[in-house]
Amino acid sequence: MLGFVIQRLMQAAAVMLVMSALVFIGVYAIGNPIDVLISPDADQHTRAEVIARFGLDRPLWEQYATFLGRLLQGDMGRSFVFGMPVLSLILSRLPATLELTLLAVISATLIGVPLGMYAGYKPHSPVSKAIMALSVLGFSVPTFWVGILLIFGFAVQLGILPAGGRGQTVNVLGVGWSFLTLDGLKHLALPAFNLSLFKMSMMIRLSRAGTREIMLSDTVKFARAAGLSERVILGRHVLKLISIPIVTVFGLELGSTLAFAVVTETIFSWPGVGKLIIDSISTLDRPVMVAYLVLVAFLFIIINLSVDLVYATLDPRLRKGRG
Amino acid sequence: MTAPVLAVDDLATHFFTRAGVAKAVDGVSFAIQRGEVLGLVGESGSGKSVTGFSLLGLIDPPGRIVRGSVKLGGEDMVGLSRERLRALRGKRIAMIFQDPMMTLNPVLSIAQQMTLAVHAHEKVSQAEARERAIRALIRVGIPAAARRIDDYPHQFSGGMRQRVAIAMALLHGPDVIVADEPTTALDVSIQAQILTEMRELARETGAALIWISHDLATVSSLADRIAVMYAGRIVEEGPTARVLRDPRHPYTRGLLGALPSRAVPGQALPQIPGATPSLLRLPPGCPFSPRCPNADDACRTEPPRATEGARAWRCHHPVMERAA
Numbered sequence: 001m002l003g004f005v006i007q008r009l010m011q012a013a014a015v016m017l018v019m020s021a022l023v024f025i026g027v028y029a030i031g032n033p034i035d036v037l038i039s040p041d042a043d044q045h046t047r048a049e050v051i052a053r054f055g056l057d058r059p060l061w062e063q064y065a066t067f068l069g070r071l072l073q074g075d076m077g078r079s080f081v082f083g084m085p086v087l088s089l090i091l092s093r094l095p096a097t098l099e100l101t102l103l104a105v106i107s108a109t110l111i112g113v114p115l116g117m118y119a120g121y122k123p124h125s126p127v128s129k130a131i132m133a134l135s136v137l138g139f140s141v142p143t144f145w146v147g148i149l150l151i152f153g154f155a156v157q158l159g160i161l162p163a164g165g166r167g168q169t170v171n172v173l174g175v176g177w178s179f180l181t182l183d184g185l186k187h188l189a190l191p192a193f194n195l196s197l198f199k200m201s202m203m204i205r206l207s208r209a210g211t212r213e214i215m216l217s218d219t220v221k222f223a224r225a226a227g228l229s230e231r232v233i234l235g236r237h238v239l240k241l242i243s244i245p246i247v248t249v250f251g252l253e254l255g256s257t258l259a260f261a262v263v264t265e266t267i268f269s270w271p272g273v274g275k276l277i278i279d280s281i282s283t284l285d286r287p288v289m290v291a292y293l294v295l296v297a298f299l300f301i302i303i304n305l306s307v308d309l310v311y312a313t314l315d316p317r318l319r320k321g322r323g
Numbered sequence: 324m325t326a327p328v329l330a331v332d333d334l335a336t337h338f339f340t341r342a343g344v345a346k347a348v349d350g351v352s353f354a355i356q357r358g359e360v361l362g363l364v365g366e367s368g369s370g371k372s373v374t375g376f377s378l379l380g381l382i383d384p385p386g387r388i389v390r391g392s393v394k395l396g397g398e399d400m401v402g403l404s405r406e407r408l409r410a411l412r413g414k415r416i417a418m419i420f421q422d423p424m425m426t427l428n429p430v431l432s433i434a435q436q437m438t439l440a441v442h443a444h445e446k447v448s449q450a451e452a453r454e455r456a457i458r459a460l461i462r463v464g465i466p467a468a469a470r471r472i473d474d475y476p477h478q479f480s481g482g483m484r485q486r487v488a489i490a491m492a493l494l495h496g497p498d499v500i501v502a503d504e505p506t507t508a509l510d511v512s513i514q515a516q517i518l519t520e521m522r523e524l525a526r527e528t529g530a531a532l533i534w535i536s537h538d539l540a541t542v543s544s545l546a547d548r549i550a551v552m553y554a555g556r557i558v559e560e561g562p563t564a565r566v567l568r569d570p571r572h573p574y575t576r577g578l579l580g581a582l583p584s585r586a587v588p589g590q591a592l593p594q595i596p597g598a599t600p601s602l603l604r605l606p607p608g609c610p611f612s613p614r615c616p617n618a619d620d621a622c623r624t625e626p627p628r629a630t631e632g633a634r635a636w637r638c639h640h641p642v643m644e645r646a647a
């Protein structure tokens with residue numbers, strides 16, 4: 001197991017190196033931030049001085065080397081726009097996205113998997129057909145449109161849930177969290193639901209397909225022949241067997257949602273990292289973009305690694321050192 | 324003669340498919356005593372597995388038991404509630420299947436699977452369930468059972484895996500064990516071992532054993548009695564030695580002629596001409612008639628069940644010569 005982890009960590013380091021270079025070059029290509037940084041009426045001298053201060057007069061490879069050198073010391077640079085260290089800027093926004101994403105992905109799993117298992121267990125019942133219709137809807141309706149409908153229905157028409165913002169927050173570990181207050185939870189409800197609909201549909205499909213297939217297998221026949229109840233068969237045999245694809249999708253969704261919850265965050269004015277990256281692209285805030293994308297790559301690597309470790313605990317066949 | 328532990332009467336299980344009604348089991352009757360081994364033989368597709376599943380009430384749609392009774396210790400299992408059936412399965416009638424690689428759950432340890440099977444019928448502590456499982460594993464000859472019980476199916480060899488499945492079937496000391504080709508997926512050398520051990524275990528526990536196989540040779544070395552299936556019916560049944568020595572049904576005779584042990588050296592094995600009929604388009608009357616050397620017009624009608632002492636057959640023109 002230790003060898004496996006070390007091997008994966010070395011792979012991760014290589015991936016990070018390649019990713020950081022790609023990101024750096026890509027962001028460099030987007031546009032020159034000089035015009036954003038320096039007011040048009042600044043004189044030639046100030047201009048040159050600012051450019052030199054940000055190191056923008058150096059060749060690309062040298063800028064990258066400097067960036068990489070600082071990165072290795074944990075310094076991701078300062079935002080051109082906010083003037084504060086990029087890392088603390090991103091970290092200050094992260095909790096908002098984190099709680100929104102976790103709530104969305106976890107509730108999508110906790111609701112989607114049982115629904116999908118039911119639909120796979122009783123494929124011909126009307127309830128299962130309704131569940132599948134729901135999942136088709138969740139797949140095909142665009143997120144922004146659902147978001148607008150939710151705001152219109154629950155905030156404007158019914159007036160029972162707020163349309164945006166984080167509401168009241170509580171400080172834990174130096175940052176504010178909404179999910180700890182009732183008002184915060186109310187603010188979380190709509191965006192989290194909006195974000196979870198697609199994921200829930202995916203979880204439904206995944207668990208339905210898995211359950212259908214496994215219910216026909218000899219494993220289930222044998223369990224039935226031993227007198228196990230249907231509840232135990234579903235809860236112990238089937239759930240464990242379908243958990244591997246579910247964990248995969250859970251990890252992927254968690255990563256991609258943390259990184260790209262942009263649409264929902266924008267619609268519900270949720271001050272998370274998704275909104276931060278959109279803003280930094282429009283202001284060409286290079287350090288923020290680069291740091292953000294590098295962090296996202298790092299996040300994906302961590303999640304993939306955890307998913308692999310969870311696999312090994314779920315599926316004994318993947319464990320090394322068999323007896 | 325004591326009352327049989329299991330009595331099947333005119334059992335019929337049909338599958339209502341789009342292509343038509345497949346009469347996979349159609350009028351099967353037999354009875355079995357405690358400690359007895361009944362071999363159920365027939366070509367692939369003759370309805371042996373469906374018979375086995377019907378005995379446990381494990382037929383899923385589009386299949387259904389349409390007729391007959393399965394009396395287990397006097398109680399008819401046909402038409403019982405789901406919960407009552409579940410309570411009998413694994414407790415009084417157990418079943419093991421062909422391929423233990425497919426039947427055991429690959430992601431649960433043997434201990435987890437066996438304790439689930441214990442708890443399906445008895446409310447005992449986790450420790451006690453585990454103890455019971457270990458004892459069952461020891462009985463079927465798993466070495467170092469107390470340690471191996473925490474292993475997963477893939478860590479066992481094919482023969483050991485099937486022993487684990489047998490141990491699970493024996494957990495509650497069932498009255499009847501249905502073994503559906505349990506050695507077909509195994510190496511020949513291990514087949515014979517498992518065969519002998521199964522018979523011993525059945526004798527010890529007093530369970531009746533229904534051994535399903537497409538291989539007449541395997542069954543004949545093990546079974547007290549043999550029932551030969553063809554197209555969903557039992558066409559001949561009786562004590563193993565007598566059926567082998569003196570088959571009455573032309574189909575049984577054909578099967579015996581095709582056994583390698585009876586081959587004349589240098590000659591090809593005689594095969595039964597023709598192919599197994601489709602269950603959807605069975606001929607009227609005797610289903611074997613299109614392939615039968617003795618067939619005539621009488622065979623267009625359903626043959627009656629003829630009996631002679633402990634044996635029975637369904638044929639208008641039984642073979643009556645004595646072979647030995």
Ligand SMILES: Nc1ncnc2c1ncn2[C@@H]1O[C@H](COP(=O)(O)OP(=O)(O)O)[C@@H](O)[C@H]1O
Pocket residue numbers: 338340345347365366367368369370371372373374385386602
């Ligand atoms: N689920 C099913 N749906 C439709 N027909 C089935 C099904 N299961 C079995 N049958 C029919 O029953 C016949 C007998 O099957 P089976 O009992 O498995 O034969 P075997 O003697 O080889 O064990 C098959 O040939 C098939 O026509």
Ligand SMILES: [Mg+2]
Pocket residue numbers: 371372373503
């Ligand atoms: Mg079969």
